[in-house]
Amino acid sequence: MRPDVGFVPDVSFVIAAYNAEATLDRAIASAMAQKDISVEIVVVDDKSRDATLDVARAYPRDIVRVVALASNRGPGGARNAGFDAARGRWIAVLDSDDAVFPNRLAKMIARAEAADAQIAVDNLQVIREDGVVEDAMFPRQYLEGLREISLATYIAGNVVFESKFNLGYLKPIFQREFLNENRLRYDEKLRIGEDYILFADALAKGGKCVVEPDIGYAYHIRSGSISRVLELHHVEAMRKADAVFAQTHRMDDAALAAFARRGRSLRKAASFLSMVQHIKARSPLKAIWTALGDPAAVRHMGMPIAVRLRRMAAQFAVGVGR
Numbered sequence: 001m002r003p004d005v006g007f008v009p010d011v012s013f014v015i016a017a018y019n020a021e022a023t024l025d026r027a028i029a030s031a032m033a034q035k036d037i038s039v040e041i042v043v044v045d046d047k048s049r050d051a052t053l054d055v056a057r058a059y060p061r062d063i064v065r066v067v068a069l070a071s072n073r074g075p076g077g078a079r080n081a082g083f084d085a086a087r088g089r090w091i092a093v094l095d096s097d098d099a100v101f102p103n104r105l106a107k108m109i110a111r112a113e114a115a116d117a118q119i120a121v122d123n124l125q126v127i128r129e130d131g132v133v134e135d136a137m138f139p140r141q142y143l144e145g146l147r148e149i150s151l152a153t154y155i156a157g158n159v160v161f162e163s164k165f166n167l168g169y170l171k172p173i174f175q176r177e178f179l180n181e182n183r184l185r186y187d188e189k190l191r192i193g194e195d196y197i198l199f200a201d202a203l204a205k206g207g208k209c210v211v212e213p214d215i216g217y218a219y220h221i222r223s224g225s226i227s228r229v230l231e232l233h234h235v236e237a238m239r240k241a242d243a244v245f246a247q248t249h250r251m252d253d254a255a256l257a258a259f260a261r262r263g264r265s266l267r268k269a270a271s272f273l274s275m276v277q278h279i280k281a282r283s284p285l286k287a288i289w290t291a292l293g294d295p296a297a298v299r300h301m302g303m304p305i306a307v308r309l310r311r312m313a314a315q316f317a318v319g320v321g322r
Helices: 024-032 051-055 074-086 104-114 140-146 149-154 177-180 194-204 233-250 253-280 285-295 295-301 303-321
Strands: 011-017 041-047 065-070 090-091 121-127 133-136 173-175 211-218
Touching: 011 024, 011 074, 011 173, 024 041, 024 051, 041 051, 051 065, 065 074, 065 173, 074 090, 090 104, 090 177, 104 121, 104 173, 104 211, 121 140, 140 211, 149 194, 149 253, 173 177, 177 285, 194 233
Parallel strands: 011 041, 011 090, 041 065, 121 211
Antiparallel strands: 090 173, 121 133, 121 173
């Protein structure tokens, strides 16, 4: 039987799915297996080209609610559609190729509500594509020391290619009422970094984030994932989003300092990726001028690129000498 229309579950799992027919069952099963809480599962099919929609619709409607988008909106847009459809007190984003452990949400909600927090995060188990289980993403002692995540801490943990522990991989749960009251949604223009901006927006709006040090989320590494292929246009979009963030929110001194470090890292990343593009396009002059314009990017990103640029410069000089 379907639950009462007025029923409010403890948590809504929002699963944005695009061409995920091979892994969607695993994600749904893990959400269904949550203990000691009531759950609803919202699967948003982002105009998949495979059988993802059929997989989602195979479940009874009182178990899985399906939102089928008329056009592809990307990960942020699909999750926004899921947020709009969600009815739970809490919202948990679950990637369609990942999974969660049975006690995850009960632990996180209990910790958050005991601290009157609107956001909670936990540790992640990293699982390779071949099924080998690696170490936890974050040392337990590190998360125990954090206890809470401030805006400054979060920004500092998202300095591109520099953060010791990249907090952008965290999978937060949000109090739905807090999201709606503050009109917090994903930036649909971002294909990488949309999670970071939403989390940062929530913290800047006064959201309190507590840390559960136990592992609750199974993060499956997948080759070809958009989150693992950083390109220049992604970085430029992130820089634009950060500019909007700075205009929208007031930050304390610690957050401003972290924000400045992140900005410098994004600039270096953009220069580095621009050099890579020029190298691939066999445009040595453009690559060299980019390196001269931002030499810190070459030093920061590693010597192999610097060595290759020097070789290209030498070859170009020989060619000119002829």
